[in-house]
Amino acid sequence: MELAGAIITLAGSVFLFLGALGLLRMPDIYNRMQAGTKATTMGTLLFIAGLALGFHQEIGVARVVLIILFVIFTNPLSTHALARAAHKHGIPLAKDTVKDDLAQDEEARTEPEGEGK
Amino acid sequence: MADTLYAVAAMTGLAALLIAFIRMIIGPTSADRVVALDVMTIISISLIVFLAAFLERAIYIDVAIVYSIISFIGVIAIARYMERGI
Amino acid sequence: MIYVSIIGFALIIIGLYGMLTRRNIIRIIIGFSIADTGIHLMMVSIGYLKGRTAPILDKAVDQADALQRVVDPVPSALVLTAIVIGLAVTALMLAYAVRLHEAKGSLDIHDFKELKW
Amino acid sequence: MKKHRAKNHETAGRSIKHSGILFLLLLLVWFLLGSRDLQECITGLIVSLLIVILTRNLTPVLGDIRLTPRALFIGLWYILVFFKELLVSNLDVARRVIDPKLPLKPGIVRVRTRLRSDIGKMILANSITLTPGTLTVGIRGDLLYIHWIEIRHRDLEGATRDIVRKFEKHLEVIFG
């Protein structure tokens, strides 16, 4: 039980590390966000779940589940908000970017957007 | 065996924290720094849970929960400021 | 915990340096905030005792051996007070900065010459 | 807070449903946070009720969830699908990060979703953000703007088929 938890935690920490590494290596902010969000969400999830598996008497499972749920819900949301802000702020995409439909549509219509209806 | 693996995991997490910190220092735009800070926060949450487990204090988990909420709201605030929404 | 004290000391000096050298009022307030944090760190580190844990009793820390297991609760309580007071002061300074900006259209401290001799 | 007047019967029903689901959710979170003895139960009930009453004027987003047995079953299945995609996505990111050449062909594409409800769109966008090589950057109506780390289709239909369909077919049942 404890060994399984330790292995899961180790896998999670590897994902956290890869996420941070991707944050360092990727060429522009949007690609960095890709690495940052996905790998760290998965990494945190595995890291905490492994700890809960190995130490369930000490720390209790319920709150750990709560942290995991909260991270899964809020992490993509905050990344979306930040990516949108970066795009609106005019931070350029990387040089080898193929196409940018959002900027194209943005120019086509000037009225304020975001209503969603 | 298991304890060694846990220790290695914590060390890897700390290394990830440092790497994200480098991005926060060099990040060319403010958005880069905020993303790096967000990643650092999430890694710190994991490490707080790690501490809670190894010091056998369940109460530290509460700190992690509140920290994740506050960091989410902070990132939203900065994002809204960057897109001139507030 | 001498390291924490040193870090707190460094933060106080950095914050003071920022307050003395920056010209933008918002940056001066940020410098104040950094110095404030340094003071909190120093106060907490004074109450720390080696190898002890947070002064909250539960399953892990029994009431019987609390005197041997917990750190000093008084500095923690003082820091709680200090944080709230610091927040109040920062809010007030920011409100004042908003009014100054409305009055002169600038946040540069060199534009406010009324109190200079 | 924001005024939301229940204009007709349907919105009133949606609002009531929202309140009910929210109440259950709040109770669940309260029990996950604290211990589960009698005093906590009573306090949790009172606090949840108070919060539901306080926030009644917010948009009733949870009212769009369908509570049929089929929707619940698909919901559980969706969680499995989601975790599988999350794992694939992470291996994908790991491969790209470790590769010394950094194989990227990024760009922002449009996709179109069939989902009508707000919460469905939110869950879809979150799922897209957490799955291989895609990140939701913008939303306008039923168009989602996706940053794709390796563009395989430049047109709307192809991108929609690749990115959205695998989640949408489940989410359609749950949220409509």
Add this chain to the structure above:
Amino acid sequence: MIRKYAVILILGLFVLMLLPLLTELTPFQELSPVAQKYAGEGPDALGSANLVTSVVVTYRGMDTLGEVAVLFAAAAGVGFFLRRKEKRPAPGKREASALLKTGTAFLLPLILLVGVFVFTHGHLTPGGGFQGGVLIASAVVLFLFANRSASVSRTILQWTESLSGVFYVAMGALGLLLAAGFLDSRFLPPGEFGKLFSAGAIPVIYSLIGLKVGSELVGIIDNMRGGAE
């Protein structure tokens, strides 16, 4: 140039002044006598598992009353500086993303609940009135960020703040009447150690502080938002 040297001189003097803090700092080997009294008697006398809470609410209750008063003064000052008669959304401010609006409508009640949990469990967990108040305020802040045209009802804010303040002082007076002194929490039964309804009046007092701090912070944020053009 002179400015630069003056700055260095002032900083050097500050370092000289503060350096004894570092060099003379001898780490404690034992708890200080005050802390020994608080840690030894506190759990039995007050029934609070969180020793910091028992210090903040009961042993040093007057400090906390003053602290809340300072926060109130700051909120009033911000209101005085930045108050506007009417609020309208400033033109040119961008609407938030539709996803963020949906997420907020769903997350706001949950964050409020966590805030309430934190301040009702101040005697058992690391939480407390100030932390819970900040969480409640940040939930409302999230709502204000996501909805450009939304506003907070001033009536509710002012009533919450005034009533919780009045009740806080009233609880203090009850301590004077029924127990040893002002803000003494021992006039309610101590209950079973470690349960929610324990530690006398500490949870009640801390909840009132939480509500007061939360509404004050929301007031500060609301004023700042209206003031900034």
